[in-house]
Amino acid sequence: MSYTTLIDAATLKAHLDDPDWRIIDVRHQLANTAYGEQAYGAGHIPGAAFLHCDRDLSGPMTGKNGRHPLPDPEKLAARLGEIGVGPQTQVVVYDDAQGMVAGRLWWLLRWLGHDRVALLDGGLQAWVAADHALSSELPPLRPATFVVTMRDALVDAGYVQTFLATSRLYLIDARGPDRFRGENETIDPVAGHIPGAVNRFFQLNLQADGRFKPAADLRAEWLALLAGQSPELVVHHCGSGISACHNILAMEIAGLSGSRLYPGSWSEWCADPARPVAQGN
Missing domain, CATH: 3.40.250.10 (Rhodanese-like domain)
Known part of the structure; x- marks a missing residue:
């Protein structure tokens, strides 16, 4: 298995x-x-x-x-x-x-x-x-050959800009709601979000104990957020392409495969002053 x-x-x-x-x-x-x-x-x-x-x-x-x-x-x-x-x-x-x-x-x-x-x-x-032990010992490593088979799992800034105002793109931002709205920005030089994006803070995928919510609960929440949009049209992003992957995993757990990542995310998007910026909800 x-x-x-x-x-x-x-x-x-x-x-x-x-x-x-x-x-x-x-x-x-x-x-x-x-x-x-x-x-x-x-x-x-x-x-x-x-x-x-x-x-x-x-x-x-x-x-x-x-x-x-x-x-x-x-x-x-x-x-x-x-x-x-x-x-x-x-x-x-x-x-x-x-x-x-x-x-x-x-x-x-x-x-x-x-x-x-x-x-x-x-x-x-x-x-x-769970009272399982920790170790400070370095593990013995047996080198292997990792075989790369690249997948079409991401989009770039050009793709986002091209389809920004079309029905071919559904942007989901994984940052906290305050940063999404353009409040309390302490990491990136520009506050706000990509126009048209919706916010799904990655921590909403979790229960109070830090474990992921049950698959059925995640599915119901994500279907409500997608509002009829196909998972294949979804592009996830965040501040720098880290926490957005949490949302992709949550959709996978929910049985909603096919979404992609914009790796550059907000930190790349806002580095070009020619790109549009939105604030608020």
């Missing part, structure tokens, strides 16, 4: 010694980019490798391509191979940020054609709450 959306802590624990499984820790903080490695070194799920959000899950910034540009696919594939991810590997990703960063790696793997990837539901907090 393969896991392609979520996995719980008990199931993961039962497979800790499975040689065909690879656990990846992607803890990260925007305000302290050294946090993830430090936290990993202090204690992680046994057997987990670490990938860095900026170095591994993102590419170089140019000042016009957003705060977390996509990594080069072949470089990411090589890095995944280094830590033991091959074609048949079941990957489990986790963080301690409600799945926000882990969702990015979940999406990246699927973008590269690897479906056997699941997010630890509830993150590291769920693992610790």
Whole structure:
């Protein structure tokens, strides 16, 4: 059996010694980019490798391509191979940020054609709450060959601008409501959102305990938000292409496949003063 959306802590624990499984820790903080490695070194799920959000899950910034540009696919594939991810590997990703960063790696793997990837539901907090042990030991890694099969899973700024005022695009912004409205913007230089976008804060996908809502509940909420729009017309974005992946995962859990990501997101969009900006709801 393969896991392609979520996995719980008990199931993961039962497979800790499975040689065909690879656990990846992607803890990260925007305000302290050294946090993830430090936290990993202090204690992680046994057997987990670490990938860095900026170095591994993102590419170089140019000042016009957003705060977390996509990594080069072949470089990411090589890095995944280094830590033991091959074609048949079941990957489990986790963080301690409600799945926000882990969702990015979940999406990246699927973008590269690897479906056997699941997010630890509830993150590291769920693992610790179940009284499962942490380890500070570096795991032995058996390199593998990661085979890339690229998927049509994203759009660029040009696509968004071309179809902005048409029925061929349904934009969903995963940022918090205040930032969407253009209030309390402390990260990007321009406040507001892409005109025509609707807001679905990624945390709305979660229950109070940090786990995802049941699939039926997510489906009902997302169908209400889509208001008859096809999932294939949906383009997700956020501040820099990170938390938007959480919404893509939620739609997948809900059985609403086919939406795509605008990776540059607001941080790329607002870097060009010629692009339109909206504020308020």
